[in-house]
Amino acid sequence: MSFPVCDFPKARFVASPNHNERLNVSGPDMIILHYTGMPTAAGALDWLCREESQVSSHYFVHEDGRVDQLVAEDRRAWHAGKSIWKNETDINSRSIGIEIVNPGHPGGLPDYPDVQIAAVVELCQFCVERWSIPPERVLAHSDIAPIRKVDPGENFPWKNLYEKGVGHWVAPAPVGGGRYFQRGDTGQPVEAIQSMLSLYGYGLEVTGEFCERTHGVVEAFQRHFRPERIDGIADISTLDTLHRLLGTLPAFAR
Template sequence: MTSFEADYRKAIVQPSPNYGERADGRKPDMILLHYTGMPTPEGALEWLCRAESQVSCHYFVHENGDIVQLVPEQRRAWHAGKSVWHGDSDINSLSIGIEIANAGHPGGLPDYPKAQIEAVIELCHDCGERWSIPSERVLGHSDVAPRRKLDPGENFPWNDLYEGGIGHWVVPTPITGGRFFQRGDQGQPVEALQSMLSLYGYGTEITGEFSDKMAGELEAFQRHFRPERVDGIADFSTIDTLHRLLATLPRYAA
């Protein structure tokens, strides 16, 4: 790709050859956040701009808050891979992908610098306003690809984004004792929990059986919304947090 004009005025353009057209004329209605998961930002950015990598994103956010745009927002960047949300499986065609420079789990989950998070918040505001993206559709890669992906990780400050007007969040219900569900359990309570996860957007199958797949989806939910403990077990804290999130969604609040 030759150079193009940045959609976000503060971004520096560094074109990636890895892009395509959004399917069926779709427009972005989701922002998907990733961490790079590589030792250095420079290496990650270079990889996203190499044709042989077959991966890209729309924006890359450095640790100091500098932002690079690799693909125009009108185009389909290659960042989500095999993913699903609310039944949609072509997440690349309906999302804006933002890679955040952070070594992630391979690098020991380093903290995200304040300047970087402030830049992510401002960028998400700009993209969200331009495309009228609902707050609950600012998600992590792990939300749309449970078990396969872990980014942006359980140390990503989703609460800070929410305080900055980005994303959907409730204060997690404190972890206590009590009844819980886990792998191997089955029955109506498990089916009800699967229905709640599916209503929120996860690709959870409603079978009444607590499978390894369901445990992975619960881990993804916990990693985003109850990061204090990510274990794939449906304890009261996890279930109540999910219930309160659903209750505060505009489509269910009424």
């Protein structure tokens, strides 16, 4: 009996039936990070490999750093759900999905073990090099599905990944006073905030109204890039961090 060869050499293949062909792309250009959000690793892995679940991921990273591959990288795993980034809505076709064992918010959002993060870093480095994935397209599930999803959560160490060459990051501006914008506000400043978030990639219409969707997108941004306070309020700290992130993107850097 022959077994599939893993794309990532250190992985063990644990086949999930939940995948299909990638649509209208030559290969993935994004990595989406998730937490499992279930009480046990065994339960989460079993669910991802059950046909009736209709969900899967390419990789599954255990707390002790072991990596399982569930779906071949050239196939479309079903992990992103209803999502959007840079006006693209079929994120499953464009991405590699990585599930990281952690009970998540339902389980108190415990810290990710160092050995697990080291394995995530190595796996992401491999995928980034293999597929030439830009740093700013290594994203959280919560980035592509604000409000609906909050994983991998505010405890996920994005800075650590960035220091190892994975993902996009700037030091978040300190939380302090100053002017801020929140749900119910309207006008040109709100349009500017929405425009900056949209330019970065978030799925947000520029309306000039600080609506529920805008609040949720700001929360998602804070959860990834300014996790000290996640309140959906566009304060000076949030806006400064966003502005500096935009300024380091190739399209905006001078």
